[in-house]
Amino acid sequence: MALQQIVQQTVEGLGFELVDVERSAGGLLRVTIDVPWQRPEAGQAAAERYITVDDCEAVTRQLQFALEVGSIDYQRLEVSSPGIDRPLRREDDLERFEGELIDLTLKAPLGAAAGGQVAANRKKFRGRLERAEGGGWQITWSDEPAPRPGQRVGRKRESAPLQVLGFEWDELREARLAPVVNFKGRAGRTPQTD
Structure with a gap:
């Protein structure tokens, strides 16, 4: 064997x-x-x-x-365990981690299909994983750098537009969860009172 x-x-x-x-x-x-x-039942959160x-x-x-x-x-x-940068090895993993921030690498560069918004030879992306409307998958990202901690951001400043890239499983060379570390605890936790 x-x-x-x-x-x-x-x-x-x-x-x-x-x-x-x-x-x-x-x-x-x-x-x-x-x-x-x-898969969680309808209306239930994943355990x-x-x-x-x-x-x-x-x-x-x-x-x-x-x-x-x-x-x-x-x-x-x-x-x-796979850790915070878990590789996504199967198409089921995309469904499991829908809504998460991922890093992906395409097998081939985008070419002219990107319409000029993205460099034609770009193969690596980081964005939020979502299900595409017509089937398949997409990631959404902004090329605007995140503000540094403590940096003031002006109200008049326009944010960079969100970009969307649709892809199919067979177009991927590699995909993994983006390592995001939050030292302030889990979002949505409420303090316990006795």
Whole structure:
């Protein structure tokens, strides 16, 4: 049995989703796991559950056994969560992270199809992932730089226009969540009162 099959069967058998399997120099085998996503019911919010150290430990133990039985040679095994810049590997991931800020790289530059608003040789974009009206996906972004912390922004200043790029899954070379760190806590949390 191939490495990918052994790892996928083991990870999914433990109730997790396999995001990536990577072999590196020096015999490092890196496995990235996540919590399986299920479409929320209409009117319900998606449940938030994250990969814990205990989850990684359980997968590591089971993988060590499965890889030994499958005679897969490796020096070191590393099991981890995808992190804040999670790669989007399947089209289902786009639906899962709709509304999030993503970085994407196209397989081919835009060419003249962009209508002159975007450089014709541009392949990398960062924007908000949305479902396109006619089907497919789009990202929306502004090329205006974000104001620095503490910087005053004048009221008369016009903001740069929003730009939209439609794309299909097969046009992507790579897509991942954009790493956004907020040190002020999660948005929408209300302080508890006793």
